[in-house]
Amino acid sequence: MNACVRAVVRTALYHGVEVYGIMRGYSGLIKGEIVRLDTTAVANMVQRGGTLLKSARSQKFTTREGRQEAYNQLVHHGIEGLVVIGGNGTFTGAQLFEQEFGIPTVGAPGTIDNDLYGTDYTIGYDTAVNTALEAIDKIRDTADSHDRAFFVEVMGRDSGYIAIPCAIGGGAEIVLVPEQEQSLESVIDMLQAGRKRQKSSFLVVVAEGDEEGNATTVAAKVKEAIPELDVRVTVIGHIQRGGAPSAADRLLASQIGIAAVEGLINGMHSVMAGIIDRKLVYTPFEDCIKRKKPLNQSFMRMIEILST
Amino acid sequence: MNACVRAVVRTALYHGVEVYGIMRGYSGLIKGEIVRLDTTAVANMVQRGGTLLKSARSQKFTTREGRQEAYNQLVHHGIEGLVVIGGNGTFTGAQLFEQEFGIPTVGAPGTIDNDLYGTDYTIGYDTAVNTALEAIDKIRDTADSHDRAFFVEVMGRDSGYIAIPCAIGGGAEIVLVPEQEQSLESVIDMLQAGRKRQKSSFLVVVAEGDEEGNATTVAAKVKEAIPELDVRVTVIGHIQRGGAPSAADRLLASQIGIAAVEGLINGMHSVMAGIIDRKLVYTPFEDCIKRKKPLNQSFMRMIEILST
Amino acid sequence: MNACVRAVVRTALYHGVEVYGIMRGYSGLIKGEIVRLDTTAVANMVQRGGTLLKSARSQKFTTREGRQEAYNQLVHHGIEGLVVIGGNGTFTGAQLFEQEFGIPTVGAPGTIDNDLYGTDYTIGYDTAVNTALEAIDKIRDTADSHDRAFFVEVMGRDSGYIAIPCAIGGGAEIVLVPEQEQSLESVIDMLQAGRKRQKSSFLVVVAEGDEEGNATTVAAKVKEAIPELDVRVTVIGHIQRGGAPSAADRLLASQIGIAAVEGLINGMHSVMAGIIDRKLVYTPFEDCIKRKKPLNQSFMRMIEILST
Amino acid sequence: MNACVRAVVRTALYHGVEVYGIMRGYSGLIKGEIVRLDTTAVANMVQRGGTLLKSARSQKFTTREGRQEAYNQLVHHGIEGLVVIGGNGTFTGAQLFEQEFGIPTVGAPGTIDNDLYGTDYTIGYDTAVNTALEAIDKIRDTADSHDRAFFVEVMGRDSGYIAIPCAIGGGAEIVLVPEQEQSLESVIDMLQAGRKRQKSSFLVVVAEGDEEGNATTVAAKVKEAIPELDVRVTVIGHIQRGGAPSAADRLLASQIGIAAVEGLINGMHSVMAGIIDRKLVYTPFEDCIKRKKPLNQSFMRMIEILST
Known part of the structure; x- marks a missing residue:
């Protein structure tokens, strides 16, 4: 600005x-x-x-x-x-x-x-994406070290514009955006399939306005379906609006x-x-x-x- | 590590x-x-x-x-x-x-x-503090631009070791840590006093283990007491554990x-x-x-x- | 890569x-x-x-x-x-x-x-520009604090593609790029004019391949013409090639x-x-x-x- | 400040x-x-x-x-x-x-x-060290990718206080500081020994005030002694004085x-x-x-x- x-x-x-x-x-x-x-x-x-x-x-x-x-x-x-x-x-x-x-x-x-x-x-926009991505890089360090599934919520009330490059650039397995309906079942299926392939850590990027709910909601439903998954949520939030x-x-x-x-x-x-x-x-x-x-x-x- | x-x-x-x-x-x-x-x-x-x-x-x-x-x-x-x-x-x-x-x-x-x-x-520890502080710097940009009161939660289940340097280094008005009892009333009093001095933005750093509750709880109680305050919460979370x-x-x-x-x-x-x-x-x-x-x-x- | x-x-x-x-x-x-x-x-x-x-x-x-x-x-x-x-x-x-x-x-x-x-x-390219710009932001802190003229060399043997956004984004007064001939005299004139307007610090971004020479050469010639200017040179160099x-x-x-x-x-x-x-x-x-x-x-x- | x-x-x-x-x-x-x-x-x-x-x-x-x-x-x-x-x-x-x-x-x-x-x-001091170290991390990316020997000069006219943690934290093989005499011969010997062990990239941190000369001087002498070494120099310079x-x-x-x-x-x-x-x-x-x-x-x- x-x-x-x-x-x-x-x-x-x-x-x-x-x-x-x-x-x-x-x-x-x-x-x-x-x-x-x-x-x-x-x-x-x-x-x-x-x-x-x-x-x-x-x-x-x-x-x-x-x-x-x-x-x-x-x-x-x-x-x-x-x-x-x-x-x-x-x-x-x-x-x-x-x-x-x-x-x-x-x-x-x-x-x-x-x-x-x-x-x-x-x-x-570009600053917000880079800020979110830097946060995701740090979260991935932890996800890998601890074999966890991280659900990371980025901004985007009506759009996946921030979520998409964060998912691609952050090496996420799954992205949930408002523009595209993706059932919770398909998310659970993908995570289950990954676990069968011995994948131990997962990164799911969720745009705050996704129709399945925010990261906290989605993570809770996933945890219910796959109780043995070590699930964590991070909401990147307002830091996306500041910074050089x-x-x-x-x-x-x-x-x-x-x-x-x-x-x-x-x-x-x-x-x-x-x-x-x-x-x-x-x-x-x-x-x-x-x-x-x-x-x-x-x-x-x-x-x-x-x-x- | x-x-x-x-x-x-x-x-x-x-x-x-x-x-x-x-x-x-x-x-x-x-x-x-x-x-x-x-x-x-x-x-x-x-x-x-x-x-x-x-x-x-x-x-x-x-x-x-x-x-x-x-x-x-x-x-x-x-x-x-x-x-x-x-x-x-x-x-x-x-x-x-x-x-x-x-x-x-x-x-x-x-x-x-x-x-x-x-x-x-x-x-x-030093990395976690620096990561949290960088996030707080970004939040402060937003707090100042929008005249808001931000409640930022940093790690520290039993201790204020992370919260304290974040508060001093981030220019916070208030810090809540497990080691020191500080009543919610006193927090509300300090915010009210600040508002009387025409202060328009506030930063409150909350250690996750504070006895008054985490940032979300504290912010909700403050909002109840001072409804006209534009209150926001950010939980810095797992990014504090990663990064170079x-x-x-x-x-x-x-x-x-x-x-x-x-x-x-x-x-x-x-x-x-x-x-x-x-x-x-x-x-x-x-x-x-x-x-x-x-x-x-x-x-x-x-x-x-x-x-x- | x-x-x-x-x-x-x-x-x-x-x-x-x-x-x-x-x-x-x-x-x-x-x-x-x-x-x-x-x-x-x-x-x-x-x-x-x-x-x-x-x-x-x-x-x-x-x-x-x-x-x-x-x-x-x-x-x-x-x-x-x-x-x-x-x-x-x-x-x-x-x-x-x-x-x-x-x-x-x-x-x-x-x-x-x-x-x-x-x-x-x-x-x-985008990473290199952001890295150079972050370095320039830090240099500007020093330039402002000390009332100096900084000549900062960025990469670009045959092109000003890196120098241009660094100059615009870094708030530089002058940029020297291979694609455009700009005489040393005009640079000196601009700096002199700035000094007359009580401007105390200057930032000149130089693409390494500029026809007037690299930052060290240009700075030396400027210093000769305006001896009272506190001139400093920074070559950002190889850090532009690395980093996340x-x-x-x-x-x-x-x-x-x-x-x-x-x-x-x-x-x-x-x-x-x-x-x-x-x-x-x-x-x-x-x-x-x-x-x-x-x-x-x-x-x-x-x-x-x-x-x- | x-x-x-x-x-x-x-x-x-x-x-x-x-x-x-x-x-x-x-x-x-x-x-x-x-x-x-x-x-x-x-x-x-x-x-x-x-x-x-x-x-x-x-x-x-x-x-x-x-x-x-x-x-x-x-x-x-x-x-x-x-x-x-x-x-x-x-x-x-x-x-x-x-x-x-x-x-x-x-x-x-x-x-x-x-x-x-x-x-x-x-x-x-702590900020300067972190800034220099971030630059060194980026340089190491390049050094590794290109099998090069990098001589990186950090600040410290009379002391190795900045050079030492940069060397330890940056994974340098050699550090040259004013407080300790280290002959150029020993540096060359260490590099030669590394090459014999199939080490392909090297990082040498030089405090600007080292008695053997600054990074440019030292690198030139090393290049003379080991011509087949791909030698590069980076002077981190004034960016160490700025930044949050x-x-x-x-x-x-x-x-x-x-x-x-x-x-x-x-x-x-x-x-x-x-x-x-x-x-x-x-x-x-x-x-x-x-x-x-x-x-x-x-x-x-x-x-x-x-x-x-």
Whole structure:
């Protein structure tokens, strides 16, 4: 996020445009938590996790009254265009706000889940995957040493975008993702088959939103079916949201930040800046919100092959 | 662990002593999972997490019959002395085994919790603390960005040895450890006081064995008392047991491994090799098992000062 | 590399094809350093840096006689197809070998420099960039604390593929790459201009193959021109070639490894498997060797904007 | 450093003492770069590398006139005691300054080399060792894959404190340190002997201040003696000075920071706060400067055993 904010600030200044930071999203916008940003305000931020602008949900912005207050703040500060970083919720708000008050807005895809139409990768996704994978590498050390079956839950409420590369890269035997129904019976069968082949340790990666339940639920059901299996659960959790961003994320965030500001300058509005097949693409908020980015089906086959 | 195994193997060979590795602890000993180890067997192991000898619990070794089988295996392989890596359970078994069968045994302190009498630090402890702290750094990024109260659970069933440096090093406001009773009320009071000072994010480190319950329990109770607090829980879990060992751990494991073998050669038995105040010390198993290593009380005061 | 080898082995076995590993490239092929690989041989390898098959240059394979011996080894082991991992040199040898002896060969792009036609990214590139960037983050800590100008040399003999994301992601003021002529005078001018704006620390990323010389040379010339600048040089060097691979690299290596074997099975030969715009593409060795993959010119503009 | 500054600030405030930060050491003191620090000024600093107070050398402070100006600044700001973080140079200046102007000063050992009398470990040392060791792990991946001899230079102008644990923990065959004369001939002999035992890769750790020269010099001489050895050099360099501090360093820095302020409050002066055998010790600056902390000789023997 900080890499994106930095790019937004410096691109604006590069083009001679004044730039302000709005703290805590729409909530801070309504309250007027708005600060002028110059080039030094974003110096030494590119490598930091989290976001210097902070983040918050705003119930009030979902009301017409709240949006009116937000608009008044923008007028007060002489702000004529917005760059918003977030996902579907953020863009839905921005679209409505633009329709009502005519403030042109360009979005940046900032959600670690990666399930956002209009860009191959979202900002934070590559970092989250690497963080989860480093944790999985450590867990595998323990799994191997103790002959255990580990159920590791990674983020992904509606999507397996994080789970899939974690499973492939972590050498998992099984992955459970929301996009693909996989019965608990088949999981149990695969584990039983592995045990017959004298396999002593297993790694199962579970996306938090899998339809069979989270890692704790799945592990409990497996333990019931195979009581002699030494089953452990690890929920990687919030560490996936922090940490110094990966190189790919810093590059992507910088590209998007530049594109968002230059888009605004060139008259774009109600669109999200994304990178598809290494090319800059602006996608209408409407498409980002309504359309679904499908998971590459070949990845499921890869796990089948690689766990041979 | 691997650094210790490597040191044991190479020290034995250095002194012209044959050396075998026993897989899966006492369990493997009983089954005869015993392999000759030469210098190349432990090449390139020093940086690896986990243990190449694997680990397991053995119910059978708690029986006289099991120990008899173990002894038979040792006789069969011509093994005249044992180095065991572990904690109280391991040493209790070793002591009994030595009393019954006269096999001299020297122990190495291998438990990440650090609550073992006879050494300042146990092998794996420094790595576990660093791993937990890196996770906490990432969580803090999120806590700050979202104005949340994070309850982070680290390992330590009976001790706050991991929790304390994580709290000091992670900039936590509160730490809950088994060694010190701290009422939930006082935790709630401290959080309330912080909120009055406009503090917006909090980090509470909880040792898994705290008497008020684990992080999930404590967080739930706090949420009940302060409903407006945005409370999150992360259980760092098994990642603390894996990963490339820290420099201090590799050094310690190497010192201990050498000391264990040279101790055996010099006629030591039923003792654990440890480092106290940077000096090599052999402590009778009996003391390791029965005596308690107290937590440095000054650390609790440090957290009070540093969260000013 | 290991992730790719693992994918090759498991894909072959998945399709019922026997698979052998050739140690030390063409050199080991000639000497017959060839080992049968089964699924356990590549277990727990995916997270390891380096390559279990080792690597070596072979002068002898450039001779007809050497290639004849290599062919004899293949016949002796009943090997009917080859997967080679490497860059231009490796593919040049493979193409000639196939022309002479008719052994179908599919290549995998294994060079950290990324300057290989026929794939967006080469295996090892993302890891090398992240490693270099982590080092740069640490150097920036020092640069800021001491008000210094750091010249950091990253790999890239003929290309700025590593230098560019390091510069963007590391917040560098200047980047010097082989693909773009940039006079030393302009570098000195930019540093002088920065000093006039009270900027106290600078980061200059230099690709090892820049036409103005390596980091040491450039830094010395700058110091001559601006003697009052506190100039330091760091050559990141070989650490860029090791370490646990990034998630993106493990995924890419797995995709390529599967594609290489399935390509061979489907009758492909003298082609390299690559991923372009997230799609699998087979490119004739001839094109990989002769054609140049141009650096994205927009990246140079990004650095100009972001160092505003 | 930041962890120490944070501890100093919060301890002062805890005891109701006002606290100021002096930017750029004695240089900033003379110029009056002095800022009031409150608790939020050091929030979220504990995990950051570098130092928020910045660092600089001051020629002027070595003159009586410079120190007079420094004193005037202290009087102007009403500052009655100093905490200085650094090594011998810093303490020499502080001692003289206190003798001349009577400003009580307590020192904190802030040098990564660890060769400072009066404390077992200096602040930054453990982090530097871990950073160097992580780099060495990556280099070893390459060394093994390519059958090379790597000469890795780590920091340590006058001491092998960093080199020794890097060698033990990195599995080096040879270590060269200033404290121990080791002829180049013996190094060459050891490498030759290894080659005869079919050892194909070697790791030699060289402290930058070794009497045989730095890694580049030593490697060149070895290459001359054994031309068929594939010799590579890596100078780890400035990355050892940056990066998020290790857990042990944060704990140590916090202990020292608290001790420095409480020492001042209790009337201590011209002493350095250190930790020896886990106990807080105040050592007169004079002893810190004049006395030498010997390297533990048992470490050299460890390397001999472990490279068996």
